[in-house]
Amino acid sequence: MDDTCVISCQNLTKTFGKRTVVDQVSMTVPKGKIVGFLGPNGSGKSTVIRMISGILSPTSGSGQVLGYDILTESETIKHRIGYMSQKFSLYEELSVGENLDFYASIYGLSAAESKERKQELIAMAGLTGREKQAAGSLSGGWKQRLALSCALIHEPELLILDEPTAGVDPVSRRIFWEVIHNLAREGTTVLVSTHYMDEAETCDLIHFIFFGKLLVSGTPHQLKEQHATATLEDVFIQLVESQEKNLLYGEDQSRV
Numbered sequence: 738m739d740d741t742c743v744i745s746c747q748n749l750t751k752t753f754g755k756r757t758v759v760d761q762v763s764m765t766v767p768k769g770k771i772v773g774f775l776g777p778n779g780s781g782k783s784t785v786i787r788m789i790s791g792i793l794s795p796t797s798g799s800g801q802v803l804g805y806d807i808l809t810e811s812e813t814i815k816h817r818i819g820y821m822s823q824k825f826s827l828y829e830e831l832s833v834g835e836n837l838d839f840y841a842s843i844y845g846l847s848a849a850e851s852k853e854r855k856q857e858l859i860a861m862a863g864l865t866g867r868e869k870q871a872a873g874s875l876s877g878g879w880k881q882r883l884a885l886s887c888a889l890i891h892e893p894e895l896l897i898l899d900e901p902t903a904g905v906d907p908v909s910r911r912i913f914w915e916v917i918h919n920l921a922r923e924g925t926t927v928l929v930s931t932h933y934m935d936e937a938e939t940c941d942l943i944h945f946i947f948f949g950k951l952l953v954s955g956t957p958h959q960l961k962e963q964h965a966t967a968t969l970e971d972v973f974i975q976l977v978e979s980q981e982k983n984l985l986y987g988e989d990q991s992r993v
């Protein structure tokens with residue numbers, strides 16, 4: 738793997754029963770960049786993300802994450818990356834501080850490291866004063882930032898976010914993205930799936946997936962230029978409409 742890339746996968750494929758939901762996806766994520774992963778509902782984003790994160794085994798294909806093999810070193814990958822899904826994975830009955838303690842213990846931080854890191858993350862997430870509040874009683878935006886803090890407890894160099902802002906209000910989304918951009922400026926690489934085009938516009942690179950196949954990759958500017966559109970939303974609509982036409986006229990019917 739090129740050492741300027743922290744994720745690289747080749748012909749990654751996942752089949753559930755007779756359905757191929759991820760079909761020979763090859764893509765890279767360059768170091769220090771924010772990479773947006775876009776595609777309609779059910780196009781395979783979460784499945785790719787789960788294979789890259791070492792949570793799900795591919796049916797075929799290969800991949801390297803932070804130099805580790807996704808087929809043979811998935812446990813190491815899980816330990817080295819920061820991962821946050823839409824479900825947030827918080828313990829609702831535990832307090833903000835206890836949730837962070839829990840994740841610190843999973844990642845093997847010493848008591849001193851844990852204390853220092855907790856303070857940093859609580860400040861970063863704007864959770865100061867809420868350390869003793871039960872996670873379950875936090876509003877959506879606070880829960881989201883606590884979940885992000887838990888994913889960052891071990892200072893991962895790669896952060897993988899699966900629709901982290903789904904169902905969160907616009908102000909919280911903006912605060913969340915400010916945090917993401919700050920992390921990227923400090924050198925963290927981010928792969929993030931999203932349905933929000935305003936979020937995608939701020940990514941350094943975009944991979945667009947449809948029905949399990951990677952259709953296009955490029956910077957937001959390149960994609961808009963290639964498709965002669967003013968917005969990424971128009972690029973998205975153009976891609977989906979042209980693919981749906983292909984499906985309607987008989988191409989790739991086996992994949993639906």
Ligand SMILES: Nc1ncnc2c1ncn2[C@@H]1O[C@H](COP(=O)(O)OP(=O)(O)OP(=O)(O)O)[C@@H](O)[C@H]1O
Pocket residue numbers: 753758776777778779780781782783784785
């Ligand atoms: N464990 C599974 N067993 C069977 N089918 C699955 C499984 N996991 C995902 N799928 C199917 O794979 C397809 C891709 O799902 P995936 O969640 O990866 O899409 P997505 O692009 O992340 O969608 P969304 O944007 O709605 O979250 C869907 O049709 C889904 O139903």
